[in-house]
Amino acid sequence: MSDFINEINRRRTFAIISHPDAGKTTLTEKLLLYGGAIALAGSVKGKKTDRHAVSDWMEIEKQRGISVTSSVMQFEYDGYCINILDTPGHQDFSEDTYRTLMAVDSAVMVIDAAKGVENQTRKLFKVCVMRHIPIFTFINKLDRDAKNPFDLLAEIEDELGISTYPMNFPIGSGVDFKGVYDRGSKHILSYERGDGQHEIEAIEADISDPSLDSLIGERNRLQLMEDVELLDGAGDSLDMNEVSSGRLSPVFFGSALNNFGVEPFLKGFLEMGPSPLPRECEDGIIEPTDSAFSAFVFKIQANMNKAHRDRLTFMRICSGKFERDMEVYHVQGDKKMRLSQPQQMMAENREIIEEAYAGDIIGVFDPGIFSIGDTVCSPGKSIRFEGIPTFAPEHFARIRHKDTMKRKQFVKGATQIAQEGAIQIFREPDTGMEEVIVGVVGMLQFDVFEHRMRTEYNVEIINEGLPYQYIRWIDNEGIDPKKLNLSSDTKIVQDFKNNYLLLFTSEWNIRWALEKNEGLLLSEFNRN
Numbered sequence: 044m045s046d047f048i049n050e051i052n053r054r055r056t057f058a059i060i061s062h063p064d065a066g067k068t069t070l071t072e073k074l075l076l077y078g079g080a081i082a083l084a085g086s087v088k089g090k091k092t093d094r095h096a097v098s099d100w101m102e103i104e105k106q107r108g109i110s111v112t113s114s115v116m117q118f119e120y121d122g123y124c125i126n127i128l129d130t131p132g133h134q135d136f137s138e139d140t141y142r143t144l145m146a147v148d149s150a151v152m153v154i155d156a157a158k159g160v161e162n163q164t165r166k167l168f169k170v171c172v173m174r175h176i177p178i179f180t181f182i183n184k185l186d187r188d189a190k191n192p193f194d195l196l197a198e199i200e201d202e203l204g205i206s207t208y209p210m211n212f213p214i215g216s217g218v219d220f221k222g223v224y225d226r227g228s229k230h231i232l233s234y235e236r237g238d239g240q241h242e243i244e245a246i247e248a249d250i251s252d253p254s255l256d257s258l259i260g261e262r263n264r265l266q267l268m269e270d271v272e273l274l275d276g277a278g279d280s281l282d283m284n285e286v287s288s289g290r291l292s293p294v295f296f297g298s299a300l301n302n303f304g305v306e307p308f309l310k311g312f313l314e315m316g317p318s319p320l321p322r323e324c325e326d327g328i329i330e331p332t333d334s335a336f337s338a339f340v341f342k343i344q345a346n347m348n349k350a351h352r353d354r355l356t357f358m359r360i361c362s363g364k365f366e367r368d369m370e371v372y373h374v375q376g377d378k379k380m381r382l383s384q385p386q387q388m389m390a391e392n393r394e395i396i397e398e399a400y401a402g403d404i405i406g407v408f409d410p411g412i413f414s415i416g417d418t419v420c421s422p423g424k425s426i427r428f429e430g431i432p433t434f435a436p437e438h439f440a441r442i443r444h445k446d447t448m449k450r451k452q453f454v455k456g457a458t459q460i461a462q463e464g465a466i467q468i469f470r471e472p473d474t475g476m477e478e479v480i481v482g483v484v485g486m487l488q489f490d491v492f493e494h495r496m497r498t499e500y501n502v503e504i505i506n507e508g509l510p511y512q513y514i515r516w517i518d519n520e521g522i523d524p525k526k527l528n529l530s531s532d533t534k535i536v537q538d539f540k541n542n543y544l545l546l547f548t549s550e551w552n553i554r555w556a557l558e559k560n561e562g563l564l565l566s567e568f569n570r571n
């Protein structure tokens with residue numbers, strides 16, 4: 044196999060999703076530990092120590108204990124090159140999660156064994172399903188009292204509508220947690236409360252052998268025999284076609300905090316998880332092994348590091364090989380260019396890269412030319428990948444700056460944050476940027492906006508909540524919206540390309556507008 048093909052085949056690019064507190068950060072950290080990407084796993088979020096989990100770098104994340112943006116990390120393990128994309132756990136940032144999922148080939152879902160499928164898991168999972176990518180499940184915190192493992196599997200199947208295949212099975216939980224039984228090797232991995240820094244050796248054992256009693260206790264052994272009989276009797280098989288299409292999820296049990304079951308999970312995932320997948324573009328399918336380079340922008344982030352004052356654009360490479368200083372063609376801008384200081388991220392640390400392959404994520408400095416969904420490719424090609432849809436905002440507020448002297452910073456901050464796709468901004472017709480109407484998908488995005496305006500742009504803002512919940516673009520050309528017959532609580536606004544939109548307080552008002560104005564065309568997404 045050529046080095047080029049081998050480089051692509053050994054890549055695994057995946058996102059981690061979970062309800063906040065299920066243990067996503069802890070698991071990520073342990074995975075990084077295996078890859079030698081970090082030297083010591085820190086106690087998450089530093090409640091008990093000063094070490095912060097490496098993927099939790101934004102101040103607001105530390106304050107609130109949630110991940111609000113996705114970070115990207117790469118490490119090597121057992122000959123594989125792994126790209127992990129962290130996703131915001133909170134549903135208010137599900138749009139960010141969706142964009143991140145566009146950039147990966149599989150997802151890992153972390154579930155708290157005591158809580159089962161939680162609200163946010165359900166929502167994030169829906170986003171995963173839209174992409175039809177393989178989903179691997181890690182059921183975490185078995186060292187605490189947990190729900191019955193069969194009930195947990197049934198809950199995943201019923202609530203998420205996906206089949207499950209347990210790769211291993213827990214023996215007890217909480218103070219009685221004795222380890223896991225690996226169904227493939229029929230080995231027992233016995234649990235000892237460790238220091239969380241290394242994995243424990245597996246013990247080869249026949250579960251019908253009473254000598255196991257000294258290790259896991261007779262009651263647990265008999266229970267395990269019964270459980271295994273039930274599992275094997277169910278006769279489900281690990282159908283890799285079902286896994287690949289996202290209909291069957293291989294499930295692993297463990298405890299991320301105690302680093303128990305993490306390495307078997309990692310190994311199983313690497314073996315079964317897909318290498319970079321082909322992507323659809325307007326002219327057909329792009330194979331990762333195509334020699335021409337192509338990549339698309341899925342994330343833009345300004346001021347990641349305050350000391351740098353920069354704007355980074357993240358691209359997922361879909362085909363070919365990227366080399367530093369090579370010339371690329373920016374399709375939407377119709378310009379040839381060199382990507383400036385291409386880098387790979389490890390939370391706050393950046394490393395300039397010399398080369399990267401399909402599956403990799405690169406960050407490049409961006410003076411403001413890229414938008415989400417843009418494509419770059421080898422000159423002479425013109426590849427456009429299927430677009431990344433924007434979610435329609437559901438919450439709106441009128442935003443002004445407190446200090447009139449800060450107008451310039453206000454405009455800059457609002458515009459840049461909107462370009463990142465973190466908020467959408469509108470204005471009332473024929474007004475300037477003195478005040479804007481900001482639309483968000485989740486309320487917490489307002490908090491992040493306010494926080495970032497204060498800390499990154501030094502602007503205090505006034506946020507006046509508005510009652511609107513629905514947004515519609517007017518698709519009719521040349522229509523004068525002021526002449527429309529609208530209910531008194533419907534608002535006309537413009538986006539920054541001067542398209543007209545309507546903000547509604549209820550679906551009833553949308554129907555009213557359509558009924559009273561014949562021929563009016565409204566759409567939930569901006570088609571321009």
Ligand code: G4P
Nearest residue numbers: 061062063064065066067068069087183184298299300301
């Ligand atoms: P998240 O990124 O999904 O939000 O979760 P995170 O890893 O931050 O974990 C949330 C809490 O759960 C952390 O506790 C973490 O130590 C704990 N945790 C993670 N994995 C395990 C596990 O396998 N077993 C146990 N017992 N706990 C685990 P914390 O924020 O430090 O404090 P607290 O919530 O315990 O007070």
